[in-house]
Structures are given as C-alpha cells and as structure tokens.
Amino acid sequence: GEVIDGTIALMENPQMSTREMMRYIPAPDFPTCGILALDGEIESAYETGRGKMHLRARTHIEEGNAGRKKIVITEIPYQVNKAAMLEKILKLSEEKKALFAGIHDIRDESDRTGMRAVIEVKRDADVEKILAALYKYSDLQVSFGANMVAIAGGKPVQMGLKALLTHFIEHRKRVVTRRTQYELEQARARAHILEGLIVAVDNLDEVIALIRASKNPKEAREKLVARFDLSEAQAQAILDMRLQRLTNLEILTLRKEYEEVCKLIDRLEGILKSEKKLLRVIRDELTELKEKYADPRRTELVGKFEAVEIVQEEEAAEEVAVVVTRAGFIKRLPRRVYDKAAPEELDAAVALLTRTDRKLLFFTNRGNLYSLSVQQAPECQKVKDRGLPPSGLFAGWEQEERLVAAFAPESFEGELLFVSANGTVKRAQLADYDARKGKLAAVGLKDGDEIVCVQKLAAPELLLVSQQGMAIHFAAEDIPVQGRTATGVKGMTLAPGDRVIAAVQNEGAGEVLLATERGYAKRDLIVDFDLQARGGKGLRAITFQKNGATGTYLVGARLVMMPYDFVLVQKSGTRTRLNTEMVRIEERAGKGALYAVVVLDDVVESVEVE
Template sequence: MAKRKDKKQEEPIPEKIKGDVFVTPLEEVLPMSMLPYAEFVILDRALPRVEDGLKPVQRRILYTMYDMGLLPDKPHKKSARIVGDCMGKYHPHGDSSVYDAMVRMAQDFNMRMTLVNGHGNFGSVDGDPAAAMRYTEARLEPLALELLRDIEKETVRFSLNFDDSLKEPDTLPGRFPNLLVNGASGIAVGLATNIPPHNLGEVIDGVVAYIDNPKISLFQMMKYIKAPDFPTGGYIIANELLQAYETGRGKITMRAKVTVEEGENDKKLIVITELPYQVNKSRLLTKIADLREEKKEILGGISEITDESDRNGMRAVVRVKKDADVDKILAALYKYTDLECTFGINMVAIADGKPQQLGLLDIIKYYVAYQREVVLRRTKFDLAQAKDRCHILEGLIIAVRNIDEVIEIIKKAESVPDARQKLRARFSLSERQAQAILDLRLARLTKLEIFKLEQELKELKELIARLQAIVDSKKLQMQVVQDELKELKKQYKSERKTSLVFDVSEIKVEKFDDVKPVVNCVLCATAANTIKCVAEKNFNMTDKNLSERSNENDIFTALLHTASDKTVYSFTNMGNCHKIDMSDVEVGKIKDKGFAYDELCPDALEGERPVAFYEVGEKLPKGSLLFYSRGGYVKKSDWKEYNILKYTFQAVKVNEGDEIIGIETDDPEPTTTLFFVTAKGMCLNAYKNDIPSQGRISAGVRGIALNEGDKVVFAGQIDDGGEILVGTDGNTIKRVIVSQIDPMARYRKGVKIVDLGSNRSVVYADYVTMPYKIAVKMDDGSLIEADTEEDVSIEDRTTKGKGIKLKKGCKATAFWSMKYLSDK
C-alpha cells in the first residue's frame, strides 16, 4: 500500500517570509559565501603582491607610518598610535593582527632587511613575545622609504579605503625587490606561500643581469642569486634548490653553525652560534635536554646545556663528557633536533590579479615590468610639473622684460579680473601666466632675480628634454631602473650571512684540536703572474744566484713576510683590494709552479694582478699609503680609509686606460720627495708637501705632466742620497746620482734622465741606495743577471748608458729587481 504524502512536504519553500527574512537552502548558502571569503583571504589578506612583496596589512602599516611622518630621522612614536591609525583609516580588523605584522617587520631574526625600526621589546629568537603596543615605539627604517619612494608622484594606483573616506595605494612603488629580499609566508584558503629571504646585493645583481639580458637562463641567474640568505645565518644544503627556483616549489635543508671548543677539565663544548631560519633557540635546547634522558645510549655523554647568548651574539653551549664521542653526539643532534631541518620553498604570490606559483625568473620578470611602469609614471609626472613650471616662467620673463608696461596696465585696470584680461590680450598670455604675473613680488624684479628666472628656465628646458627622452624610450626607462638599483646596492651594503653547500660533507665543524700550527711564510707574486706561498725557511735557503731561476715564475715582483694566521691586504693594478686569509693558503716550496691570482682571490677581475701586499692585524696600520699610476697620478690615503668589512673593495679610483704601478707607505720625513721616470726618458723630482690626503675611492692628483703617448715607468719616494737606475730596450743601463736632479713642484714635465736616440724607450727604473741584483729578460726568453754596483756605471743624466752583456743578437725586453735576495 502506497504511503500518503504529507501535505506539508508538498508545499514549496517560500523565498520570502514576512519581516524581510530570506530562507535559502544550506547547500546554496555555503558555496555562495565560501567563494567570496576565499577570494578575500587569497587576494586581500594572506598572500603578497609580486610587485612590492607585501601583504595588505604590511602595506597599510608602512603607508600609515609614512603618512604620520615617522621617518628615520624623526623620533619614534608609540606603537599603539600607529596601530590605531592603521585600523581607523585602512585596516578594519583586530589590533593584534596589525601589531603582530608590525612587530615581525622589526625583527632582524625574521626579516633579512627590517622595514620597521622598533624601540623596546620586540620579541626574541627564543620565542619571547613583543611587549604590549602601549610600551613599544617604532618608526620607519631607511630601506622602507625605498619601498615608498615617489609614491606622491602618481607612480601607483590608489583605491578607496573600506569606508570610502580615504584613498590607499594598491601597491607601493617598491624600488627594491622586496618579495625576494624579505620573503613571505602565509596560509590562504586552499593556498599557501613560503618564500625564503635573499641577500639584497645578490638580488639586485640578478635583476640588473636580467635587464641586460631578458633571455638569461636560470643557471646563469644563479651565478648572481646563489641561494636564499637567512638572517640567522647557518648553512643551506642545496637539495632541490634548482627545482625550487625553476618551478617555484622545492625543498632545501638548513643546518646550524657549530664549533667544538675545549672546556674545563678536558671536557669538550659543542657551541651553537647560528641557527636554521625560524628555529626557536629556547625550544631547541629544551628538546636536547629531553632527548638526553630519552636516548641515553647516544646522548648520555651530554653533561650540561647552557645558553650563554648576550647582546654580542648567540652562543648556546652543550657540554660533553671527556670520554664521549662528539661526532656521534652531533650526528644524533642533527637527526633528532632542529639543528638540521628543512625549508619547503613554495613561491606563490599575487600576479596579474590572481595567485600564481612563480619561479625565480618569473618573479624578476614581473618585478622589472612593474619598475619600468613606476619609472614611466614618475617621469610623466615630473615632465608635467616641469612643463607647467616652464609655462609660468615664460610668462614671468615676458613680464619682467616689459615691466613698465605691465605696471601701467595693472595701475589703470579697474579690477584684478580686468588686469588679468588686459595682460592676456596685450602679451598673448594664458590665464595662469597672467595670474602668476599679478602674484609676482616686487623683489623679483632685481637684475639678479631676472637672471635666476632665465637660468631656471634654461635648466627646466634641459630637464624636459631629458624626461621626454625617457618617456619615449623603453631602453632609457630600463636604464633608469638599473642605475637606481645599483645605487641602492651601494647605499645598503649587506654581507651574505648563510653559507651554501651542495653536500653535507662540505660542512666542516671547526674543532679546537684541528687548529693548524702557525707557519711563518712568504707570500710572493711572480713575473709570470702567478702566486706562491713559501715557507720562510725554504725561502731563506734559496740560492741567490740567477742560475737557480730558470724562468719568470722564479722572479718575484711583490712579496711579504707574514704568517699563516694573518690577514693580508692585496692591492692590485686595477685599484682594488682583496683580503687574503692566510690560513686558507697552502704553504709550498719556492720551486712550485704556483697558482693563478683568481684562485687566491675569486673576485679578482681578468688581467688583475697584485702590486703590493700588506699584513693587517686587528687594528689597521698607522699612517698613509701612496698610490702611483701609469698615467702620472699620485694618491695619498690614510690607512683608516681601508677599515672595510668586505673581502673585496675599491682602494683607489683608476681612470680608463690607466693602472696602478706602485704602492708604498708614506714616509713622513720632510726631506723625502717623489721621483717619476717615464718611458720617453723624462724624470721629475717633485716636492710632496702639497699632496692632499684623500678618500678611498678618489683618483688622486697629478704627479707629473706627461707628453702625449708617454707613460710612467717608475714612481716612488726618495731622499737626497742614492741613485736612479735606468734600463732601456736599447740594451743600455746606467745609474744617475739623485743630487744631480733638483726637486721642483709637482705636475711639471721635468728633465731628461737618459738619451734614448730614436725608437727607444725606458723599460725599467728604480731607486738604489744599496747594491742588489737585477734580472734581465732577453727576447729569446732566457734570463741573465746583473749587479747594480759591479755591472752598472754611474753617468750623467744626458748620456745613453752602457750596454748590457747579452747573448749575441739578443735584445733586452724586461728588467726585474731581485732586491729581496739582498734583504734576506
């Protein structure tokens, strides 16, 4: 028997019930509500924009602080005030979400380059929370201003805020690639992002390389952007790094930086100085303590765990019993604790108005396109402003050139509108020009002010032409982006903190009993452009005769007696300085082949070679350095100018086509002068009392005035004794007594020091006070030896010099001093 249908079930569900209450099935409500919610969370909360690398709350905080005038040179203001302004104007959410986002932007252990400068307790790497917002203060960091730079010049689009009372930027101008520099993490609906931070300088280099070559391969790009650079340091083991940069998704392994030190009573100390990114130090040490009880068979050798961190840096110490195996304990700690952990790279960001998984090159492509748009919009704004001002100036100049007539028209006018209309009719002016004339102050009518107006107009027209060229040329826009990024890199220098390795075996844990013994050695640069590091004992045992030196690899052009625990500054012909950690240099024998300079200094450029070596301790030497260039320049700089943290830096500016040929310590004795010898046989004995002390990257001042096509062969300090040794490619050599050449003011052409005849040139010169040997290279490649006292005669400065005893038919092509053999 069929069941009777219930009448109530047959009745349709009403769409509207009295009282404006809508009744809709749940299966319809959920999809209708879920989609807008998901879209909001994805686009307006959890994911950063690819253009400026910021989430909406971060962008609103920075814009609020900028609006409040919390610039780096202004006092801090209470965080509660900043949070309140941000919530009231732009971000209608909870105060904790705003404050937490601001705190993170101030934490140097979370952000690679902080954007907020916090004053007070802003949390710690131990997981301590920041103090309440009523206790802390904040202002913008200088780098944050680069994200906001030119925002008032219509560089970005603005939208109405939540109550349509104000406008807020959709993105910030973002003048550096913040998405890569500071990374991002967030969880949206069905999506998540986890972008690691990178080194600012490396990312800028990568962007510049992309602009130069938009078809650059990922492999080439990774020469610039090698790997993430975490603010907490440590090591990165590459793993899936290449895959992550290619697809936007991959995994890398992070490991803490650990050393083993010697403790009291023969105990060993495992010292943790750098942690993997976002590892809680306090929780890590607690975990180690718990594991010591759980895994006594492995970690029972741990006797004590202490945290000795202070304001100078991190130092967590795990004390190990003297009979315990440190290597096994370390292996267990890496396995069971966060001393080693993984970072899942998932580079998701909002691009083209939707969330996208982006590879490294994709992020850079979007960023470069955005920066070009920012530069174009800014240039159009500046161009409009310049044209507007130019228009006004043209009217003012017409007025001041016809000032008597202008005053007469204004005096006779019945009203301001009448005066404006008459001025327009008489001089064919626009309404704005006429109004500017009416607003002109009488003080602007002086001759000086009239000249200033004309000068300003001239400069404005040049500016307009330059801006118009940028607007019309995509290439010039890209050049502006490049130049501004390079300037940013110089302004905000940041050394890499995280070391990249490709295999665990490359990570060496430094142990106190692994320390190498200190070896006295001699660092040598050879005439064959190779480098040798020779044990001092081996160097001193070397035969002083040239017969033991068969080629240029055995002739030294620069050397330094030092030790394997020292740091050496290597100054080069291209004006750079490369620091050399002697502990990394293998000490060999004097007859070894040697190695290329770029093996010792990886940042050395092609063709770069050392000119002088200086040993530098914890404190820089006192006094000044003198640099001499092939083009006749001399530069004096105080040693304190070279207190630079970088391992490679510019030591002196070298003009195009020039090079550094000599470097020495400035002799403060008032009797010393500078002596120059040129390839065309000229010399100058110059006073040096007017050589100014200049900054590190200056080019110096003129030492000698060179004739066209001439160049300096020798430059150095001398006193009133000794001789100048001069060797030519005409197989002649002589000594000239210094007292024959009177000192004079620098930047003169000087006098002749040798008679060259035709088609001859000076190839070698030196200052001689004590006899020493020189090596002469012949055009057949062989070497002969000469003694400066026995084989070289003293002659007048106008003679040719005596011939050198060479093989028949051979010609001298180069000379080298072997003074170092006399010094032994």
C-alpha cells in the first residue's frame, strides 16, 4: 500500500521532493522481513536510482541451560540463504577465534511454525559483543544493492523513485486514455443501435408492415433506411430484433438502456477532456487495488544502526589507506591495493595512510567534527568499490554539509589551525578533539560563514589567499590558542564578495603556487609578501585581465619548497599534470601563464598534489 499511497501523493503534488515522497514510501519492504536502517543511503538510492541499504536479521537473546545465553535468529535478510549463513558463522568461529571464542554451539531449530536458528554462547562470554561481531562479519547484516531500472522511451533507463513513479503515472494515463477511447467507441456504437431500435418501437405498426411487404431482407433493410433515415447497422439491428423485444416491459428496458448508455458516453467524454478526471480514475483504480491486495509492512524500519565497535586485542593492527573520493565517498582499502592503484582510479581528494588501531577525524564546512575508529571505516577490497557517503556513515550529518579535512593522528599532541571563508582564523589544541565516535562541534561559526580548511599547525608563518587574488602574510603566533567551541579571530579583511580559499603555512621562504579557473598559473615568492599584523587586507598576489581571459578567481594555492608534481582538475574530470618547475616565478602582481586549456565552462576546479 505504501507505493500506491506515494503514487497518489505524487499525482496530487507533482512538485514534491524525494524526501517528501519518503513520508509515503520510506523504504523497500522485503518478503523475508528483517530490519532496515533508514540512513542517508536509502534517500540517495531513491534520488539517483542506485545505492546500498543496510538490512539486519531479527534477533533476540534467550536464557539457555547451564547459565548459557542463546542468540536466536527468527528473520534473515533478503536473499540470504539460512544454511549458508550458519555455515559461514561456523567458519568465522574457527578463523577469528579472538572474536568468536565464546560460541558454544550453532544449530537450526526451524520447523513448520517458522524459522529459528540458535547460536549458543558460553557462560562467561559477552553475548552482546559476539552479536555485534556477527553483524559486522556475517550475513546477519548485509548491504543490499538498489538498481532501479525501468523502460522509458523504449529502452531501459536507471532512474530515481520520483522519476520512476512519474513514468508509471504517464503510462497509466496512456493506458486509461486508450481504454476510455475504446469504451467510448463501443458506447457510441451501442447508442447508435439503440436509437434505431427506439425508432422502430415508436413506429412499430409501420415498421412491421414495411418488413412484411418486402420480398427479402435486403429490400426490407433498404426500405427502413430510406423511410426512417437509419444507417445500415440500425436497419440490420431492427431486422435482427426478436419479437419478445416488442413487449411493453422490453420497450421500457430498451429506453432505460439508452439513457444509461448516454450517461456513460458523457462520463467517458468527460474523462478524455479533463486531465483532473483522468487522474481521478487512475487514483480510484489504485485505491481499489490497495484495498484488495495491500498487506502490512514486513520489514521493520529503524532510524540508524548503531555502528559496531569491536576491540580485537589479539589481532595485530593492519596497514590500510582511508580514501575520501572527490565525489565525497569514504572507504578503507588494504595498503597493498592502494599502493597498486593509479591516481585516476583512486580519484582521491584525501588519502590517509594509517593503521586499523587509530582514530579518524573528519572536519566539515559547518564546523563539525565526526570521529570514528579506522576499523569502522567502510571496508572495500577493490579500488572501484564506492564506499559510503558521510550521510550514510555519520548520525546527525546535516544537509549540504561537506568534508574539508580528514586526519588519522598517531597522537593527539600539537595544534590545529581553522580558517573560515570570511577570513576568521583559530588555533586549538588537537587534544581537545580526541573524542569518542560521533559528532562534536569543532569551532564556532557566525551566520553565513563556513570552514574552508583545517590543518595541523606545522610552521611559524601563515599566508591567507583569497578568491579575488589577495594574500596576507602574518605570524601564526598572532593567533591565540582558544577552546574547542570558540569562533576565532580576524585573520583577513575581505572585499565584498571575496572569500578565503587557502591557508599556506610557511617558514618565510619558498614560493606559493596559484591557479585560476581559466587554467592560468604562476609562482610568487613568499618573501614578496611582507609580514604584517593579522586582520589587514593584504597584498595583490595575481592580476586578472579585465576581459576575464586569464580568469576571474583563484581555485587553489599551494606552498612550493622543492619541485613536485601537481594536477589541475577541471569540471569534466580532465586532469592536466604538471611539475612546479614548469610554472614560472613572476612578480607578485603578475597574471600568470596558460597551463590548462579550458573550453567553455569546463573550468579548473582544484589544484591537487599527487
């Protein structure tokens, strides 16, 4: 019934969003029941037509004999084979002894009354930890792939929920319209015949005399047509009429049928002339279908599964890479897989080489910190595996929130530097962010401001660079160390419409690499930017031509101490590889030179170091 409710709601409000539609169709319903997490993945799948959703078995814990506890499984995820699942759990108990040493017995107690699989746990074992480990490593919890494809325009097309139902509604419109046209043709044809029969009964004596005076049916038909201005079909119907139709009761029935057919014609014509009436027919038919066949939802929906945190004291930490892709997906790869991958395959915005016994810190433009252990990052075995978006990984992820920095610190010593778009800067102790898994306010933000970068403080001087090509150079010690929720202090005064895009830490030497959206780049000497007090407007770092040929704004700024390779990444994904030595050093206000060909709006979006 949920799909029908959602379809009817979309018919009544075609402008409704995917999120609004989820009030009617919150998630898929699986025949094997189970428990489904209502996380950001479902909305993403409904929006794009492709994604993953997380489905769990239904379990409960019972008291067993001799003080043992039992994990009882009564529902399993869709397309999971019960026997294979139990066999896999048995293998896990043999392979991962540190996690599953507490399992005493595994058996299937299913019968005609329903499914029941039992995992008996030793008396001194922690049943909750074993269940958590089973969710992580066995098929008690699975990711179910959604691939929503429909025939549109004669070919299969992947589409989101709204598009899918919109196509269905349009299909129903065509079907109901064709059916109504056919029914109207049939009704008009019947009305035409009835009109002829009524003429006959109104002139019964004359019709009978005319027929009796005719030599054959053909002559009678022609005489009827000529005398009463009838059609061939009407005349033939009169000739085919049985004598019993001439009784008073049958004549009344004939007239009543004609009235009903006329009403039917009016109704059918109304449906074809009015979109509103056509939709009402579709709605009524869907409602009838729902009343006849709808059954209660089988799969229970929960807000979000609690992330499984498992301490594996007896297992050595693994070397891994945590990658945040340019599309914003987070995944954990084995180090050997990462090392063999080409940069194009990884498509990494951030890549952290770390170990499974460390913690991950993710900072966002909204000033929030999301943390979890490396072990809890979505595990992928192949580079092409997508991982999870932050909305599917972190509870409380806000709409339009995006990652700006990620760390996997070996220790929580040292300081962090926060820089906002409006030129606010802040120093804070890294130890203040050693939080348990979850969401934490990392910095205070004023209305309309957002964080553009978070860095570990590693140099005594700082060069803030703005989108409109200004830069200010000041000492990092001019920024006071503040508490976790403090807003910070003014680092740069900006012109109207300008914003900070980068913070370049330096030791008063080297160069700063600058790039514009039109593919122009240059290097400026750091010494060309005099140290000054924080809070000023700074100096011009690049000059834009008035016609915009060299660009109208900066897309990136990087420190250069020694030559290295970097990439100019365009909107289309085109990557221009360069070495810093290829980019010439210019006077501070120079306009730069062309290094990436930009066609139309395929602008450069970022400067990335490989």
